[in-house]
Amino acid sequence: MSTAFFNDAEAVKFKQGYHFGGTVGYLITPKFELQSGLFFSNIGSKLEGYSICGSHFCYGENLTTIEEQYLKLPLYAAFRKNISDNLTFKIGLGPYLGYGIGGKTTNITGINKREWDTFGNDLESLNQFDFGAGCIADIEYSKFILGFGFESSIINLMYKKEYLNPFDYRNVNISISLGYKF
Numbered sequence: 001m002s003t004a005f006f007n008d009a010e011a012v013k014f015k016q017g018y019h020f021g022g023t024v025g026y027l028i029t030p031k032f033e034l035q036s037g038l039f040f041s042n043i044g045s046k047l048e049g050y051s052i053c054g055s056h057f058c059y060g061e062n063l064t065t066i067e068e069q070y071l072k073l074p075l076y077a078a079f080r081k082n083i084s085d086n087l088t089f090k091i092g093l094g095p096y097l098g099y100g101i102g103g104k105t106t107n108i109t110g111i112n113k114r115e116w117d118t119f120g121n122d123l124e125s126l127n128q129f130d131f132g133a134g135c136i137a138d139i140e141y142s143k144f145i146l147g148f149g150f151e152s153s154i155i156n157l158m159y160k161k162e163y164l165n166p167f168d169y170r171n172v173n174i175s176i177s178l179g180y181k182f
């Protein structure tokens with residue numbers, strides 16, 4: 001589930017998405033590890049009551065849906081606690097880097113519908129680079145992993161020098177993951 005902190009929307013709602021990828025962990029000590037990986041994430045948000053219209057005139061009820069597709073590279077420092085021979089609990093914190101590779105933004109105002117690329121150089125697009133922080137909580141049983149995560153952008157993804165009063169848009173993601181350890 002993902003959404004955004006957005007300064008001008010009346011209501012920002014969650015949007016379902018998905019992610020897949022792989023992780024690698026490096027044990028520093030039996031209780032501490034560094035974990036990284038590479039993920040493809042499909043995230044975004046739904047903004048009600050606000051229309052990203054740029055130079056276009058907008059009126060009436062608005063719904064803007066932003067779909068973002070990222071490659072993400074997290075780096076977490078994690079504490080490990082072995083509960084038994086086959087059961088381990090892990091909790092970690094750290095930064096992530098993201099790079100937007102696709103997605104569409106759709107704005108519906110009254111009966112008018114517009115669609116454009118989410119990432120680009122125009123005033124209505126998000127910046128491709130994302131930097132944020134996250135935390136994870138994993139339960140490992142034998143070779144299976146059930147993971148819970150939270151991520152939030154630190155930088156403003158909608159900052160444009162051309163805006164006199166820049167918008168503030170930051171991604172927020174909550175995830176549940178299933179994995180297998182090789």
